[in-house]
Amino acid sequence: MYRLADNDVRTELVAVLRKYHNAVIAPYVDRMQARVDPSAPAEDAICCRAESRRSSAD
Helix, strand or coil: CHHHHHHHHHHHHHHHHHHHHHHHHHHHHHHHHHHHCCCCCCCHHHHHHHHHHHHCCC
């Protein structure tokens, strides 16, 4: 019932969520950011992608 209390289970969950994010969400970060704030500098989206890639390497 309390499997998330187990560090190994949490670690595996985080890894799966990062892989999902990188595969499904990260490719569209630029488009999403443009819809949220069209005046936002492009560097913001680049920063998010870099952070996403860095997370996947963990």
